[in-house]
Amino acid sequence: MASSRDSQVTPESGMATMSFRDKTLLKRNINRHHNNNMSAGYVPVHEESLHKTGLRGRKTYAFWTLVGLLSLMAIANMVLTCIIFKVLRIWPRMESFEILPEQSIIKFHGKTDLDQILKQDGKIEGFKGEPIKITGQSGPVNIDLLDANGNLQRKLKMQDNETHFQGIDSFEVHDPVSGKVIFSTASPNFRLPKGVHNINVVTAKTNRITSPFNKTLTLKSDSFTRLKGNEGTKVEGKEILWSADQFIFLRSVNGSIIFNSTKGVYIDVKNIPSVTHSSDKQLVGQFKICVCMPEGKLFKVPVSPDQDSHLACNINITYPHVDPCK
Template identity: 35%
Template structure:
């Protein structure tokens, strides 16, 4: 009968009425007392179980998806085990503490680190914290303040100023707060490169010169005037020097000779030893000239008066 219902293209599809009649006959055979315990072995007369059609395809997709997730989970587990080195005794390269401290016990390779709010990055008490970049600078940034450590230079950029404090003594070593601290260059620093500086006074030590160099244009402005004083004042420029003032511009220079600082001889002077001695004299207009000393208590009189007037 099953062979009669099949064609060369496969099983013949039955209508809803034929399926209902066949199901009714199967139930009668199962419930009949004469055929109790007897079930025909024809496939069409057996109860169909399992997932068929779309449900079977959906089950296969779910199984494949679970297999892919298992493979991904295995890869992540292997990466965590190799990189972080988690073993039976715990994590070999990291330590997690109750106070929120994360300690790296070995050399760690990282890209960008974002600490949490009010966090601290540091090393052990008796060990240095070494931060290196693979052919790249090390950049520490907080807001607009940037510390950039490069191969040949270290630069600090800040819009609000900077201050260096000794962590042990809490002493301010260097500060750009001109109102609270007098600005001094740290020991060993000879050049300060700034785009704009606001201060009351710029001075150098007594044994060195103060040099201000600029590649383009420099402007020196004072709210109550600008005073430039020095032993020698030298302005050199490739363009123009412009002096502007609301009231007046005063350029004043003079020659000052302090007699107490001139070398003097002690004892009796001998004028007959064949040594020529000169006396330094100065005119009223500041002109200096010398006079040959020929006798004791000799003044600045000379036959040719360089001052243009008679003494």
């Protein structure tokens, strides 16, 4: 009677393809192993008839090639990330600015180059004790307001020698320490802060410039000073002194130039240059200043070379229709 540990030999083990002699030898060997107590229950296994698992041959090369490519991509990604961190200075915060989401604040710590900035609350603030500087490279700096209809309206334009506001209710400049209003368009009296005695500007557009009581107001320029009024210019003072290295021009386009003083207006005629005679003892074409009496109105008349300059002011007698004193 066969033991329960006897192995059942099936056609799948390869006997279906073996010859009759090989089958007889195999059966003899199996019986011999079963009869031996030391090897009972064991069947010899032919390694070539076993099913092999895992990667073999070309599949092995393809697998390791894929692993190598993935490793190279991971290394390249790590290097690129390190470069981005180095360029943008992304550590706990960036070098130029820091984002505080809890307070909805972005802090700029250095020079930052930005094309456009959109602020929902419209506030741009600096650090205490440090000025905030906004510059434009080869162009102006514009501040626009987004209205309820989604349209942009230009409110502020800053460029060389000009700061232009438009479409605003008021504009105020505050002292950063005390919070006191230094300048406001609601009360457009610009007073120099304490300790400031001079202000240097290229162009100033205003309707009035005054100095404190019993203080001197001085307008000075290294090249030239020009006072211009669209509807006239009026200068008042206890004493008005005009001084220039070369020329002083007084010009009125549509009206007259009026000098008025309580104690009279004096002209130092000794220092007024006069035209000299030419080599042939004749006067070159020139003008002569005349005065109307008793009005005190000054006017000029042309003097031709063949005319006596002492009689030039009598033009009102010769040509009464062009009398400047009327």
